[in-house]
Amino acid sequence: MGGGGESLRVGRVPALRRVSGAMLTLVVLLAGGALTWVAARTAIESEKQRARTQLHLLAADTESAIGDRLLAYEALLRAGVGLLDAFWPIQSDDWQRFTAQMRLATVYPGLQGVGFAARDAQREQFPIVFLEPLDESNRLALGFDPMSEPLRRAAMERARDTGDAALSAKVVLVQDSRRGLHTAGFLLFLPVYSSPALPETVAQRRERLRGFVYSPFRAEDFFRTTLVDSGNAAFVEVFDGDSPSTDALLYRTDSAGAPDSMTEERRLSLAGHEWTVRVSLPATALSMTNSPIPWIVLGGVSTTLLLAGLAQALALSRLRLQQRLRADRALAERERQAAQVLENALDAYVAIDASDRIVEWNRQATTLFGWSAHEAIGRRLTETIIPADLRERHIAALSTFMERTEHPLLGKRLEMPARCRDGSEIFVELSIVQIAVPAGPRFAASLRDITQARRQAAEIRLLNETLEQRVAERTGQLEVANRELSTANRDLEAFAYSVSHDLRAPLRAIDGHVIRFLDDAETTPETQRHHAGAIRRNLARMSNLIDDLLNFALIGRRPLQKQPVVLWDMVRSVLHELPHSPSVVYEVSPDELRTVQADPALLKQVLANLLGNALKFSRTADPPRIQIGCERRGEVTVYFVRDNGIGFDPQHAGKLFGVFERLHTVGDFEGTGVGLAIVKQIVERHGGQVWADAAPGRGATFYFTLP
Secondary structure (H helix, E strand, C coil): CHHHHHHHHHHHHHHHHHHHHHHHHHHHHHHHHHHHHHHHHHHHHHHHHHHHHHHHHHHHHHHHHHHHHHHHHHHHHHHHHHHHHHHCCCCHHHHHHHHHHHCHHHHCCCCCCEEEEECECCCCECCEEEEECCCHHHHCCCCCCHHHCHHHHHHHHHHHHHCCCEECCCECCHHHHCCCCCCCEEEEEEEEECCCCCCCCHHHHHHCEEEEEEEEEEHHHHHHHHCCCCCCCCEEEEEECCCCCCCCEEEECCCCCCCCCEEEEEEEEECCEEEEEEEEECCCCCCCCCCCHHHHHHHHHHHHHHHHHHHHHHHHHHHHHHHHHHHHHHHHHHHHHHHHHHHCCCCEEEEEECCCEEEEECHHHHHHHCCCHHHHCCCEHHHCCCCHHHHHHHHHHHHHHHHCCCCCCECCEEEEEEECCCCCEEEEEEEEEEEEECCEEEEEEEEEECHHHHHHHHHHHHHHHHHHHHHHHHHHHHHHHHHHHHHHHHHHHHHHHHHHHHHHHHHHHHHHHHHHHHHCCCCCCHHHHHHHHHHHHHHHHHHHHHHHHHHHHHHCCCCCCCEEEEHHHHHHHHHHHCCCCCCCEEEECCCCCCEEEECHHHHHHHHHHHHHHHHHHCCCCCCCEEEEEEEEECCEEEEEEEECCCCCCHHHHHHCCCCCCCCCCCCCCCCCCCHHHHHHHHHHHCCCCEEEEECCCCCEEEEEECC
16 A cells, blocks of 8 residues: 555656646746747837838938928029129129029029019019020020919019018919920029118018019929938828828829828928928838747747847847937038038138148139139149249148147138139138048138239228329319309309490480380371381390390309298299289199298299299180199109190200290290290209190190209
8 A cells, every 4th residue: 555655656746747847838938928929019119110210200301301402592592682782783694694603403403493583663563584594495484474373473472571582382384384284383482672681661672672583493303303312212292281182282202102101291381381291101011031029939938038138239229229310410410501501601611631632612712713623622722722932831831730739820810812723813811720530630721802802902002192192283273273263254244244234235225216216206107106116126125135144144153042931922922023914813822832942032033934934825825824832752842833825845845944945936925035044044053953844735834843
């Protein structure tokens, strides 16, 4: 009995061990399976997170690329605005040379052209007058008024009122519509004002608008060239407006998005307009061939901890990768911004290495020296812009820069001659700085052309040296001229009085004889009395003519005695002195005729001549009507005398104010032909202007101004 019990216990122990081993194996398998499932799920979620991160970066890259490209094109348009401000008005050849310097096809890919729509103030239109490059397609747009189309007009009015660049909604370019094409496009407008500074108010901006510098874009060309480097695996769609729709689609990449693609949408606010960008990325397919699950299952319990450590290592690696990506993006963005600033700087920027080889050369350096960046980079600076007589000194200075960390020339403003590609020499102002890079020290310089400034300074010094001599010579010349003018004036005045006296004496004698002849009424036949009357009338006319000529000659030499004059009081005084006729109607607004600064006697002469003329030439009207008043034209007050008389042909208006110029015969209307010449002389001596407007049989209006 005892032996059987022992054998039973011995049999049970292996069974228990086998059960325990199975249970332990099962537990290990279950634990390993659980760990394997957790690790697999972690790997799957990690792939999804990586894909989402990649999608986010691609969307950000796409947004940045579109924004940067539009900013670059806006900068191009601002350069066109600067050209128009500096050289207004310009011709088509000037615009062609300007755009040729921009190298549109290479530097600004995807750009259809750069044009200018000039304002036609009379018809308030904006026809396109310049558009470069002027190929067969762009030639179709010349003369088109973008303001005539609502979508374009909305962008142009926004640019006009804000002074900023404005992006239009989705349109079909006139170049395409006139050829029967319906490709999507848009336009970028920038206003051009007549003042260099931006007008302060919207009303001033509308008044001073000259037109718009603009660029048309085909959406397909713009986005294809802009997004050429932004992730070929992504599916990109761009919509006009703040929501995606089929009608608003501007651009779509060639590859189609998969049904299970991850998608991210972004709203882009650019130049006062909104676009919607949708970026899609196909989900990464997970299978057993690229998953860690088979290795976790095969490793079992013995590799569970190793797989956990590997998962942790993968997580840490992913975190470090993301940090590195962010750091690389930030560094690339800073480098891009710095390169953009240097490339578009107003000064030339040149950098060389320790062996005098050019390593950096910006756009202004190309403009200044004539070498393109492609030609200049890699050449020795001494062979490029250093004059022959300064090359040894340049090499010696470069060696001292290498030997000394602090050099007296570093960071200082220097002036020196420089050689251009065509062999000419200019003077430049420059400042040198040393830059430490892993490849070795570099020396960068900012250069500015001061040739014209030096030439002007030399001319100013020369002018200052000869100023006193020229002033003395000019003063002597003026004194001689003044003496000669004074002598001439005295001689002219004596001559005028002498002529007046010598002419009046015989006229008075003739008139006296005629009067005595007429007194003998019994012996004087009627015919002789008629001729004697004609003689007296002509003698009176000649006397009046002498008076007017003398008055005309003396007015120019009489000094002005300006003082405040109430114009209504002066008009009333003149009206009292004119021949009175109850049939004449005078229309005057006393409140309008306020105080002016003028010589009272001369101003009275102007009013007397103008009102006398109006009274004379309107005496045949029924009734004669004379209007005296003023009106505002901008910042100037214009005074007028208007009648309803016989008027005159406007094409003869220029002859009215000449001495002895008459539009009617003496038999029809009396006068000497000097009165309006006196009016013109007095008004112009006051610094004003006088002119007339009329029509035959419809009266005349004489205008004058008094500053």
